[in-house]
Amino acid sequence: MTIFISLFAGLGLFFIGVRLISSNLRQVIGRRLRQLIARAVTGPGSLALFGLLAGAVMQSVNAVIHVLVALVTAGAMDRKRAFPIIRWANLGTSALALVAAIDLHALALCLVGLTGIAYYRQIDQSTRWRHAVGALLGLGLLFLGTDFIKSGAALLRTEPWLRLHISELGVWLLPSFAIGAAVAWAAQSSTTVVVITMSLAAGGLIGWNGGAMLVMGAGLGSAASAWSLAGRLQGSARQLVLFQVLLRLQGLVLTLAFYAGNRWLLDDPFGRLLDQFQMGLPARLAAFYMVVQLLSDLASRALEAPSLRWLEAWAAPSLQENLSKPHFVHDEALDEAETALLLADKEQQRLLACLPAYLDALRQDAPAALTTADQRQAAESQVLQLCEQFLVELADRQRSRDVLERSMVLRDRNRLLASLQESLVELHQAAQVASGGDEGDDDDKAGRATVAQLLDQLVQSLHMMLEALAETAARAQPDAEDLELLRSLTHDRSELMDGIRRRLQGSDLEAGLRQAVFSATTVFERCVWLARRYVLLLDSPLAATITATVAAKATPPTTKT
Numbered sequence: 001m002t003i004f005i006s007l008f009a010g011l012g013l014f015f016i017g018v019r020l021i022s023s024n025l026r027q028v029i030g031r032r033l034r035q036l037i038a039r040a041v042t043g044p045g046s047l048a049l050f051g052l053l054a055g056a057v058m059q060s061v062n063a064v065i066h067v068l069v070a071l072v073t074a075g076a077m078d079r080k081r082a083f084p085i086i087r088w089a090n091l092g093t094s095a096l097a098l099v100a101a102i103d104l105h106a107l108a109l110c111l112v113g114l115t116g117i118a119y120y121r122q123i124d125q126s127t128r129w130r131h132a133v134g135a136l137l138g139l140g141l142l143f144l145g146t147d148f149i150k151s152g153a154a155l156l157r158t159e160p161w162l163r164l165h166i167s168e169l170g171v172w173l174l175p176s177f178a179i180g181a182a183v184a185w186a187a188q189s190s191t192t193v194v195v196i197t198m199s200l201a202a203g204g205l206i207g208w209n210g211g212a213m214l215v216m217g218a219g220l221g222s223a224a225s226a227w228s229l230a231g232r233l234q235g236s237a238r239q240l241v242l243f244q245v246l247l248r249l250q251g252l253v254l255t256l257a258f259y260a261g262n263r264w265l266l267d268d269p270f271g272r273l274l275d276q277f278q279m280g281l282p283a284r285l286a287a288f289y290m291v292v293q294l295l296s297d298l299a300s301r302a303l304e305a306p307s308l309r310w311l312e313a314w315a316a317p318s319l320q321e322n323l324s325k326p327h328f329v330h331d332e333a334l335d336e337a338e339t340a341l342l343l344a345d346k347e348q349q350r351l352l353a354c355l356p357a358y359l360d361a362l363r364q365d366a367p368a369a370l371t372t373a374d375q376r377q378a379a380e381s382q383v384l385q386l387c388e389q390f391l392v393e394l395a396d397r398q399r400s401r402d403v404l405e406r407s408m409v410l411r412d413r414n415r416l417l418a419s420l421q422e423s424l425v426e427l428h429q430a431a432q433v434a435s436g437g438d439e440g441d442d443d444d445k446a447g448r449a450t451v452a453q454l455l456d457q458l459v460q461s462l463h464m465m466l467e468a469l470a471e472t473a474a475r476a477q478p479d480a481e482d483l484e485l486l487r488s489l490t491h492d493r494s495e496l497m498d499g500i501r502r503r504l505q506g507s508d509l510e511a512g513l514r515q516a517v518f519s520a521t522t523v524f525e526r527c528v529w530l531a532r533r534y535v536l537l538l539d540s541p542l543a544a545t546i547t548a549t550v551a552a553k554a555t556p557p558t559t560k561t
């Protein structure tokens with residue numbers, strides 16, 4: 001019973017560690033660290049080294065995939081670079097000699113001890129280090145859980161009931177395959193099955209055929225455990241998990257063909273090759289596991305093009321994932337100040353043009369919204385954060401006064417966009433509360449109808465205002481008439497909103513409905529004020545310089561003949 005409790009606790013620690021790493025790594029990764037990782041894993045050699053080390057240290061491809069998912073969703077790594085890392089991580093898990101040299105238990109205890117000291121010193125309360133401490137704790141728990149699983153699984157071979165039935169594994173190959181798959185699925189690691197199989201072989205409890213079927217079954221169990229991770233993932237993250245499933249299944253088919261041909265068609269040339277190296281049965285099984293990994297890698301490379309097409313069709317990036325990615329700003333543009341300012345301005349114009357979509361769910365004549373306002377804000381706020389970091393680093397690199405002043409204007413616009421996004425979400429929530437429900441008597445229904453009409457007028461007015469603002473900001477050089485129109489549209493509405501609130505104060509509306517209307521009018525007033533601030537930034541001399549640069553850059557160059 002103690003063995004199974006150890007396995008159960010190990011799985012629990014493993015999942016807690018994976019969750020902590022995934023949630024904290026996304027927060028701790030800043031632009032500089034993203035650049036370091038992006039530069040470190042650019043070429044085939046660095047990708048291979050990164051994958052081999054990650055697989056060898058973690059001894060679980062699923063754990064490597066979770067780290068890759070966190071890096072990809074945080075923008076630290078491109079999805080296409082993660083696929084070869086998964087291939088190499090599978091090979092890295094077969095480095096049994098390296099695993100034997102690494103004391104995961106001691107390393108896990110050291111990591112937990114370090115995080116304990118960090119918590120005692122209240123480093124976790126620091127905004128700068130809070131997520132780093134959480135990720136370090138997750139890594140320690142992941143290693144500790146993996147060690148619990150290995151320790152509990154290794155003790156299974158000493159159980160008397162297991163000794164009674166283990167000798168039958170060499171005769172009944174299909175049960176051996178099924179047991180290998182089940183253990184690999186439960187342990188979240190095919191390496192665990194290999195370690196157990198080698199231990200049984202060293203004790204004379206299992207032969208070559210039974211051990212080989214256990215190893216091959218571990219491949220199917222690893223695919224099943226990866227499939228179980230894909231349940232709540234979407235888009236690029238789901239593609240990474242499904243890539244591992246395909247890799248394992250393709251390798252399994254090729255390995256079964258290799259095993260059948262070697263045993264029944266070619267009179268065991270693989271065994272004769274190993275005889276020349278005088279390998280014992282445990283070493284033979286380790287070599288066979290390496291062959292399984294190599295065949296999986298070869299099958300994946302041979303079928304890479306159709307596999308990627310299938311992944312794109314099966315797990316296409318979600319709309320929210322696409323919204324969270326910048327369309328214009330990128331790190332390579334930071335070396336050229338004019339280009340960087342142009343791209344930041346274009347990114348802000350795109351986000352400004354998206355603001356009216358926040359109100360689509362509240363407009364009666366608008367098409368059905370594909371995402372909710374809070375989902376859109378959560379995604380696009382990541383783009384604004386990247387823009388902010390982009391502009392800060394541009395100012396650090398290019399210290400000329402002109403670049404600093406123009407980047408400050410763009411940063412002010414960035415903050416206004418973030419405030420507008422948050423205010424539109426608040427307006428959406430307040431309007432939903434104010435317009436929801438048809439219960440009550442005739443007076444209540446009449447009051448709700450009046451409130452619904454008022455809210456519709458506010459939403460339509462704000463929608464028109466934001467569309468006009470986006471159209472004017474997108475022009476290379478807004479003329480004086482356009483800016484004057486925007487200033488008139490965004491004039492102070494405080495007296496009008498105060499009058500509406502005073503009339504509602506003496507009405508017979510229920511308290512909750514009245515409070516929701518008060519909130520909606522207050523947020524509307526704030527949105528108008530923020531829009532006017534944005535208009536003033538468009539009308540500033542520095543903004544005119546930026547738009548002039550945009551116009552110059554937008555002119556197509558002449559082609560020399």
